[in-house]
Amino acid sequence: MYDLLIDGEVMSEHKMKRSKKLRLDLMSKQTAAKVTVTPMALAIAASLAGCSSNEEQAQVVKSVADCVQNTSYTEEQCKVAYENALAESERTAPKYDSVSACESEFGANQCHQSSSGGWFMPFMAGYLVSSALDSFSRDRHYSPVYVYGGSGYNNGYVMTGNGSVVGRPGDRYVNVSRDTLNKPLPTVNRTISRGGFGSQAAAKSNWGGGSRRSSWGG
Amino acid sequence: MLRFSIEERSDWQQQAEDYGFHFHTMYGEPYWDESAYYRFTLSQIEKDIEDPTEEIHQMCLHVVDKVISNEALLTRFGIPEYYWDYILRSWQRQDPSLYSRLDLAYSGKSPAKLLENNADTPTSVYETGFWQWLWLEQQVDNRKLPQSADQFNSLQEKLIERFYHLHKQHPHWHLHFACCQGSIEDRGTVQYLQDCAHQAGLPTGFTYVEDIGLAESGEYTNLENQPLHWLFKLYPWEFMFQEEFGQSLTEDRCRFIEPPWKSILSNKAILPLLWKEFKGHPNLLPAFFEEDITQANETTLVKKPLFSREGANISIIQNEKAMMNTEGPYGSEGFIYQAYTPLPKFGDQYALIGSWLVNDKAAGMSIREDRQLITQDMSRYLPHIIVE
Numbered sequence: 231m232y233d234l235l236i237d238g239e240v241m242s243e244h245k246m247k248r249s250k251k252l253r254l255d256l257m258s259k260q261t262a263a264k265v266t267v268t269p270m271a272l273a274i275a276a277s278l279a280g281c282s283s284n285e286e287q288a289q290v291v292k293s294v295a296d297c298v299q300n301t302s303y304t305e306e307q308c309k310v311a312y313e314n315a316l317a318e319s320e321r322t323a324p325k326y327d328s329v330s331a332c333e334s335e336f337g338a339n340q341c342h343q344s345s346s347g348g349w350f351m352p353f354m355a356g357y358l359v360s361s362a363l364d365s366f367s368r369d370r371h372y373s374p375v376y377v378y379g380g381s382g383y384n385n386g387y388v389m390t391g392n393g394s395v396v397g398r399p400g401d402r403y404v405n406v407s408r409d410t411l412n413k414p415l416p417t418v419n420r421t422i423s424r425g426g427f428g429s430q431a432a433a434k435s436n437w438g439g440g441s442r443r444s445s446w447g448g
Numbered sequence: 449m450l451r452f453s454i455e456e457r458s459d460w461q462q463q464a465e466d467y468g469f470h471f472h473t474m475y476g477e478p479y480w481d482e483s484a485y486y487r488f489t490l491s492q493i494e495k496d497i498e499d500p501t502e503e504i505h506q507m508c509l510h511v512v513d514k515v516i517s518n519e520a521l522l523t524r525f526g527i528p529e530y531y532w533d534y535i536l537r538s539w540q541r542q543d544p545s546l547y548s549r550l551d552l553a554y555s556g557k558s559p560a561k562l563l564e565n566n567a568d569t570p571t572s573v574y575e576t577g578f579w580q581w582l583w584l585e586q587q588v589d590n591r592k593l594p595q596s597a598d599q600f601n602s603l604q605e606k607l608i609e610r611f612y613h614l615h616k617q618h619p620h621w622h623l624h625f626a627c628c629q630g631s632i633e634d635r636g637t638v639q640y641l642q643d644c645a646h647q648a649g650l651p652t653g654f655t656y657v658e659d660i661g662l663a664e665s666g667e668y669t670n671l672e673n674q675p676l677h678w679l680f681k682l683y684p685w686e687f688m689f690q691e692e693f694g695q696s697l698t699e700d701r702c703r704f705i706e707p708p709w710k711s712i713l714s715n716k717a718i719l720p721l722l723w724k725e726f727k728g729h730p731n732l733l734p735a736f737f738e739e740d741i742t743q744a745n746e747t748t749l750v751k752k753p754l755f756s757r758e759g760a761n762i763s764i765i766q767n768e769k770a771m772m773n774t775e776g777p778y779g780s781e782g783f784i785y786q787a788y789t790p791l792p793k794f795g796d797q798y799a800l801i802g803s804w805l806v807n808d809k810a811a812g813m814s815i816r817e818d819r820q821l822i823t824q825d826m827s828r829y830l831p832h833i834i835v836e
Contacts, residue, residue: 243703247493247834248812249581249605256647257467257578270829325673421669426693427683428658431628434777445633445681447571448757 285405290375290388290397292356297417300402301359315357320344322391322415323351336377337386349420352376355388357364358396360411361403371414373406391415449556450487451794452591457482457586469579473632475827480575481828482583482758485801486815488556488834493813496560500548500731501803501810503561505676507729510810511721512539512712524737526754526781527688534698535708543707544614547573547607547678547806548714549814551823552731552801555792559730559783560801563786564723564752568706568714569682571633572796572829574640575803577603580831589816598834601812603804604644610806611648619676624653624670625704626660627682634682639679657683666699679704686755686781700781715783716754734787741785748788753779759822764788774822791821800824 290298297308318359326332329350332341344351357372378397379386387395388404392415397404431446457463464472472480488497489503515521522532530550549570554560581601587593600835614623625642627634642652653670660676661669668676679702686693689711697708708720709722712718719735726732736744760776766783791798800823802814818827 247490247586248601248604249577249603252578252581252604253647254582256643267576403628416675418667418673419663419667419669419675421663423662423671425658425668426662427660427688427691428628428656429691430687431657431683437629444635445571445631445758446628446684446687447637448566 249395253378282408284409286408286411287403288358288362288396288406288411290356290401291359291402297359303366310368311359311366311370311372313358313374314370315374316354318357318372319351319391320346320356321417323354323374323376323418324393324417325390325420326350328390335378336376340377352378355399358390358404358406358411371412373410373415391418449492449554449792450751451484451592451797451799452487453484454482454587457583457590459585463582464579467579467582469574469638471636474633477826478629480579481817481825481830484830486794486830486832488832490598490834492556492836493834494522496554496556497600497801497803497813498810501552501805502808504565504731505548506552507722507732507810508565508567508713508718508724511718511725512709514725515712515718515721516709520530520715521721524531524782525712525715526565526686527711527715531689531698531708531711532816534700535711536705537700538708541603541705543709544617544705545707545710546610546614546705547807547811548757548805550803550805552803553744553789553791554801555645560803561733561789562719562731563733563789563800564716565713565718566802567758568710571682572802572814572816573603573607573804574637574828576601576642576802576812577607577644578827580814583831584833585586593833594835598836600813601804603732603812606806606809606811607644608648611645612648615648615650617628617676621678622651622653623678624655624676625680625682625814626655626657627657629658632675633635638680638682657681660693662693662696665701666696667701668693676702678705680705684755685714715735716752717782719786720784721754732790734803736785738783738785744785744787745785749785750788751783751785753783754781763821764821772821791823 236426261311289301291301294308294312297303297311298305300358303311325344327349329341332350332352341350354374355377357370357374375390377386377395378389378411378437386399388397388399389395392411396406484753511767515525516536547570548565550565551563552560555564574621581599584597586598588595588597619809623645625638627638631817642654657672658672663669670676681704683710720737721730723735734744734746748766749762750764753761756776756778759774761774761778763770763773791800796819797817798821802816804811813832815828815830815832816823817830
């Protein structure tokens with residue numbers, strides 16, 4: 231029996247029946263002590279770390295007036311783009327059960343009730359227009375953006391509806407992935423009920439006082 | 449196959465704490481037991497466990513293919529008609545499986561016999577893939593076991609490979625993991641699988657089964673209202689089919705691991721069909737539906753509910769009289785009968801082999817020991833080695 235070098239790893243010619251090497255450093259887990267991070271903050275952390283080569287420049291347009299002044303669009307076109315972005319925002323903005331939950335992420339007075347009612351979302355701070363495709367189209371997709379941590383324009387981040395950060399407040403031009411510019415986000419829906427799974431386990435764990443129930447596996 | 453006593457590692461409890469193995473002792477009873485181990489030869493492992501495991505799995509898939517579009521059989525399996533198309537679609541799409549565990553009666557002297565196929569929610573995966581592997585490495589280092597000692601256990605390696613493969617198939621998908629509240633064991637199992645997926649580069653999340661929400665769109669959501677489109681659930685399909693949110697499964701807005709077709713594979717009604725299709729196969733025991741019980745020549749039979757977990761509601765029947773039974777909340781959906789085969793006894797302990805599959809590849813072995821003939825949830829886990 232002798233060792234062979236395959237793909238940089240020493241492999242024994244006699245085939246082992248067990249895993250060659252396990253990453254012990256990745257196995258240490260204190261399940262109970264895990265820190266929970268709010269998903270939006272988590273998504274922002276992830277998008278700050280990421281970097282894509284598949285990017286292009288986009289203009290952040292804040293209002294119809296900003297659009298008229300700083301793009302080649304006519305006022306009529308600017309209104310249509312704004313309405314498109316607003317409808318997109320209604321469909322894809324992050325949504326919260328309470329105004330306080332929304333404000334804890336986006337800042338005081340930065341949230342409103344969705345027009346379908348019932349839940350809360352941040353105000354659209356603007357939308358993105360591709361610098362490369364600066365021509366207007368009625369069917370174009372205009373991605374809404376929001377200011378996360380939005381108390382004042384000096385702190386916080388400009389993000390799209392899925393928490394991906396595109397720049398800082400005040401940036402007129404930002405680099406974004408082509409998907410961000412062109413692909414609509416999935417509809418964010420309100421959760422209408424919870425607890426619809428798990429009742430069988432609850433019922434069966436009452437059997438025998440439930441004292442010995444250790445697993446729903448087998 | 450022999451049972452040897454061995455000195456325990458002096459610091460294993462501390463290590464268990466450090467590694468997050470929180471269920472080594474449950475309800476004051478030991479679960480992980482390293483005061484002894486089982487020893488096998490390589491030929492026993494390869495010829496008697498590994499090869500038959502893959503063969504049995506293929507036979508099971510063959511039966512699933514027969515059942516999946518047969519209304520009479522689906523009825524016998526106790527699966528509500530509402531889900532038949534849903535299950536069939538998952539089979540036709542070839543929704544990927546992650547893992548299974550076959551429970552085998554094996555003594556080292558005659559062919560292993562399939563007792564059941566835990567294809568939907570197998571547990572003890574952490575103890576097998578990681579913890580007993582670590583035990584072997586350290587006991588070799590401690591010179592308590594020979595340098596040449598090996599173990600039938602590539603489970604963790606194969607799980608990570610499998611997750612890597614699934615990630616390549618769906619590079620943009622996030623996999624959420626779910627289990628029930630209140631079980632340290634299940635939470636630990638799911639955390640382990642999530643760690644394996646993470647090591648494979650797959651983006652993951654976790655939610656409790658009870659916390660899953662249903663959105664207006666028909667999508668399931670986590671507590672943060674994010675849609676769940678791909679979910680590993682350590683929760684039985686037959687439970688989900690009975691529950692309030694089950695109705696919306698058929699909208700297919702979420703893909704599951706294990707996939708819906710595993711509700712057929714993990715059902716004990718597969719045992720009589722296996723026997724019908726492969727009668728006399730050395731790794732199968734005669735098994736019968738209740739209505740075919742007159743065909744059984746055996747004097748001792750084991751009566752099992754279609755959906756029992758962890759040895760609940762099982763009776764051993766001799767000459768039509770129950771000589772032993774376990775209690776539990778299962779059985780309303782019907783029973784099957786399987787020829788009785790004794791588990792091998794070492795001292796005063798009965799040993800049961802768990803043989804693992806990752807997708808369709810045999811991936812390792814676990815051993816549970818119990819003083820009772822019917823292995824239940826309080827049986828102990830013992831490690832094993834291979835020595836020539």
